[in-house]
Amino acid sequence: MYEPIRTKSVHSTVDGPNPDFPHRSREEELDIQLAGHLAALLAVTDELRPLAPSADLDTAADRLTEQVTRLRGGRTPARASLTAPDSRANPAPLHQRAHALAGRALVVAASRADTAAAILAAERMDAHAAALETRELASR
Template structure:
């Protein structure tokens, strides 16, 4: 009824040296996480550009794409053109989402001491907060 296992378990960490399976350093993990947050911010920025085009958003999108490319070792991020974005979303909702994503990117950039990414994330937070400010004042 019972047949013994003939191969090593893939779950065993005691098999050989720690180099038997891939490891990433903390810095590599933070790079991956930061690239993900910035890529998500880039996607929302592209969506905002389709909703309300502006030179500021164009510049921000290019800077975000450059940072994501740097963090991903030269691989460029996927971009959505204005024609390929789905239904038009509310600009205020997009600014709120972008502000939150920029905040997450800022936290990770600060923890990995990436000054360029931290400055960019802080600038984007300020820009999206400023875009939301008139709406907040009108609702008071």
Template sequence: MYEPIRTKSVHSTMAGTTSDFPHRSREEELDIQLAGHLGALLAVTDELRAAAPSEDLDTAAERLTVQVARLRGGVTPVRMSAAASDDDPVALHQRAHALAGRALVVAASRADTAAAILAAEQMDVHAAALEPRELASR
């Protein structure tokens, strides 16, 4: 009733067979994922730097650049230009906090202490920026 399959499957299910496409290890996949999260955090940090320049943001951006380059095998990440962002600073801090949290989770699963510490520090920085300014209004 049905015609039999005449070609070899592209999905090899037999153990010990080699395939024509490259496989990455779990560590390599986590490196790629962590570099992506830190790169996105760097982009948001650059947006915040353009909106409100600060030495702390400059330092954070440089540290993020070093970590992303390390994870990408020495390839320096592309940086945002100095054009000011139209986004609300609160929204940028929220986005940066979320990205730092994602980076922290991946860094912890990868056992990357340097990236985990940096991500945790950035979470604290952006959480503090989101707290209401009660003392300033008194």
């Protein structure tokens, strides 16, 4: 009724995976994903630093840089340069974005069992939630 498949699969062979096709382990994929989330969080942190200068954000940026560098095998992430803040800029959307990115990083770090990255992500989530709560209370 059906014609049999006559060509070999490009993804695998009878002997195993095709050596010409790039493969990564689950851990490598999670490392890449976690590094991406932390690098995005670093970018938002760098955007926040001129708007709401604090030692906490400076320390967080340094710790995020360390983690991304570790996950990328020694390659340091690109950093945003600090510019003069716009007096009309509202940091609340940046805190919301940072909170969401930290949450994503926490999920990946937990599935990867990366304690250092998970702790950092959880601390950043708490810090950005507190900043949002403070802004909300101040606007009342």
